Amino acid sequence: xxxxxxxxxxxxDVSEASGVSEMTVSRVLRNKGDVSEATRxxxxxAAKALGYVPNKIAGALASSRVxxxxxVIPSFKNLVFPEVLxxxxxxxxxxxxxxxxxxxxxxxxxxxxxxxxxxxxRPSGVxxxxxxxxxxxxxxxxxxxxxxxxxxxxxxxxxDNCVGISHRRAGRIMGExxxxxxxxxxxxxxxxxxxxxxxxxxxxxxxRALAKAGLEIADSEFYSxxxxxxxxxxxxxxxxxxxxxxDFIYYSNDMIGAGGLIHLLDQGIDVPGQVGLAGFNGVDLxxxxxxxxxxxxACRRQIGERAARLVLARQEDPSAEAVKxxxxxxxxxxxxxxxx
Numbered sequence: 001x002x003x004x005x006x007x008x009x010x011x012x013d014v015s016e017a018s019g020v021s022e023m024t025v026s027r028v029l030r031n032k033g034d035v036s037e038a039t040r041x042x043x044x045x046a047a048k049a050l051g052y053v054p055n056k057i058a059g060a061l062a063s064s065r066v067x068x069x070x071x072v073i074p075s076f077k078n079l080v081f082p083e084v085l086x087x088x089x090x091x092x093x094x095x096x097x098x099x100x101x102x103x104x105x106x107x108x109x110x111x112x113x114x115x116x117x118x119x120x121x122r123p124s125g126v127x128x129x130x131x132x133x134x135x136x137x138x139x140x141x142x143x144x145x146x147x148x149x150x151x152x153x154x155x156x157x158x159x160d161n162c163v164g165i166s167h168r169r170a171g172r173i174m175g176e177x178x179x180x181x182x183x184x185x186x187x188x189x190x191x192x193x194x195x196x197x198x199x200x201x202x203x204x205x206x207x208r209a210l211a212k213a214g215l216e217i218a219d220s221e222f223y224s225x226x227x228x229x230x231x232x233x234x235x236x237x238x239x240x241x242x243x244x245x246x247d248f249i250y251y252s253n254d255m256i257g258a259g260g261l262i263h264l265l266d267q268g269i270d271v272p273g274q275v276g277l278a279g280f281n282g283v284d285l286x287x288x289x290x291x292x293x294x295x296x297x298a299c300r301r302q303i304g305e306r307a308a309r310l311v312l313a314r315q316e317d318p319s320a321e322a323v324k325x326x327x328x329x330x331x332x333x334x335x336x337x338x339x340x
Contacts, residue, residue, distance in 0.1 A: 009052045011025050011026055013050060013052065014029075014043065014046050014047050014050060014052050017046035017049070018042050018043045018045075018046035018047075019042070020042070024039065024043065025043050025047075028040045028043040028044065029047065029054055065122050065123075065146070066121055066123060067097050067098060067124055068097065068098055068099070068100045068121065068123045069088070069092065069097050069099045069100070069125040069126070069127060069308070069311055070100060070102065070115075070118035070119070070121075070123040070125070070126045070127070070128075071085065071099045071100065071102070071127045071128075072101075072102045072104060072111060072114055072115060072126070072127070072129065073104070073128075073129045074104050074105060074129055074196075075103060075105060076103065078253070079254075079281070079283045079285060080281050080283070080298060080300050081129070083300045083301045084129075084151065084152075084300045084303055085099065085101065086301055087301040087302060087304025087305035087307075087308070088304040088305065088307060089308075090304075090308075091304070091305045091306075091308035091312070092308050092311075097124055097125070097312070099127075099308075100118070102115075102117070102118055104129075106195035106196060107195070108133065108134040108137065111128075111134070112134055112136045112137050115137050115141065116140065119140055119144055122145070122146070124146055124315065125148070125149070125311030125314070126141065126144055126146060126147070126148045126149070127149045127151055127304075127307045127308070127311065128141065128148070128150055128151070129150075129152050130151075130152060130153055130197060130198065131153050131154075131157070131162070131197075132156070132197045138159060141160070142159050146314075147161060147311050147314035147315070148160035148161065149162065149163060149307040150162045151163055151303050151304070151307045152198060152300075152303060153165070153166075153167060153197070153198050153201070154166050154324065154326040155168050155201050158322070158324055160322050161307075161310045161314075161324070162322075162323070162324045162325070163306045163307050163310065163323070163325040163326075163327070164299075164325075164327065165298060165326060165328070165329050167199075167201035168201045168204055168205035168208075169205060170202055170205065170280070170296055170298075170329050171201065171202035171204065171205030171206035171207075171208075171209070172205035172206065172208060172209045173205075173209075173296070173329075174202075174206055174209075174250060174278060174280075174296060174331065175205065175206040175207070175208070175209025175210050175250075176209045177278075177331060178248055178250065178278070178337070179209065179210065179215065181272075181276065181337055181338040183248035183276055184215060184247060185218045185243075185245050185246045185247045185248070186210060186215065186248045186249070186250065187217065187219040187239050187243060187248070187249045187250070188203065188217050188219075188220045188221070188249070188250050188252075189220070189232070189236070189239065189249060189250075189251050189256055189260070190203060190220070190221070190251070191222075191223060191224075191231075191253060199253075202252065203252070206250060218245075218246055219239050219242065219246060221235050221238070221239055228259065229255060229256075229258055229259035229262065231259060232251065232255065232257060232258060232259020232260045232261075233259040233260065233262060233263040234259075235259075236249060236260035236263045237263055240275075247274070247275055247276065248276040249275065249276075249277050249278075250277075251277070251279045252279075253279055253281050254281045254283045254285070254293060254295050255279075255283070255285070255286075257278065257279030257280075257286075257293050258279070258286050258289055258293060260277055261277055261289060261290075261291060261293055262289075264277070265290055265291070272294075272335070272336045272337055272338045273338070276294070276337050276338060277293060277294065277337070278293070278294035278295060278296075278334075278336065278337055279294070280296050281296070281297075281298050281300070282296060282297035282298065282329075282330075282332065291334070291335040291336055292332075292334035292335045293335075293336050294331075294332060294333050294334040294335075294336045294337035295332055295334065296329045296330065296331050296332070297329050297330045297332070298329055299327040302327055303327065306325060306327075310323055
């Protein structure tokens with residue numbers, strides 16, 4: 001038996017179901033005008049029962065803006081970004097704005113495509129990871145008629161607003177801590193270094209701190225694979241096989257660091273006495289390791305929350321000045337970095 005074709009519901013349908021005028025329905029659904037609470041409740045219940053969803057395209061044509069915030073991030077595989085999104089969602093919860101997410105896979109050309117599509121919908125704001133973009137992406141962001149917030153990084157010149165941490169400073173602090181703890185033969189394992197500018201900046205700050213103490217990286221490994229436990233185990237084993245006198249390994253993120261820790265413990269290697277370890281990001285997942293991995297909190301949830309609030313602030317005051325806000329990450333030595 002053929003079903004009748006579906007048609008989009010209109011204000012008239014909600015008006016007939018609730019017994020009030022279309023104008024009153026419109027006022028209630030837009031949360032505008034002087035309407036009694038009893039009437040508002042009746043209209044909302046009718047709309048909910050019908051499954052009515054307003055046509056925001058029509059409203060966008062009138063206002064040249066939709067109530068969406070474009071959030072452009074590299075990946076969902078990296079555990080950092082879901083927490084950033086949690087912060088954004090929490091900050092927008094009591095507003096009319098909703099985040100919509102686009103993924104770039106750390107590829108500049110894909111970021112261009114995502115920004116083009118998202119900006120064509122005239123969002124109420126753009127939150128984009130990083131300060132490095134192609135010329136085309138920078139041009140689109142600079143000409144976007146909405147607040148732009150670049151997040152995660154402050155080592156550079158933002159287009160508009162910016163909130164994050166200094167990754168060069170984070171790398172320097174970790175390097176200084178390793179030197180202070182007495183380690184001298186240091187290896188580094190990093191993921192997506194050619195494309196992950198923030199990991200590259202941490203590496204730069206880290207190597208400068210070692211150089212100031214008269215040390216060099218004794219061995220390093222850069223790869224383009226995912227940030228997985230298995231990869232951490234594999235690369236740690238390979239590095240110690242070719243450079244067995246290493247006494248410390250610094251990883252570009254916690255997950256490969258966790259894999260390295262598991263390998264060392266499986267081999268009966270004393271951590272941190274024989275080999276010390278440290279990661280980056282401070283993700284909750286590493287709390288279940290046999291030893292607490294030394295790491296640094298990247299302030300990811302706070303970054304997301306603050307970025308969303310910057311979008312809201314510009315909505316309230318379009319003339320508000322651009323903000324560049326640097327948050328301070330916290331170093332945790334855990335149980336894999338000797339304290340002096």
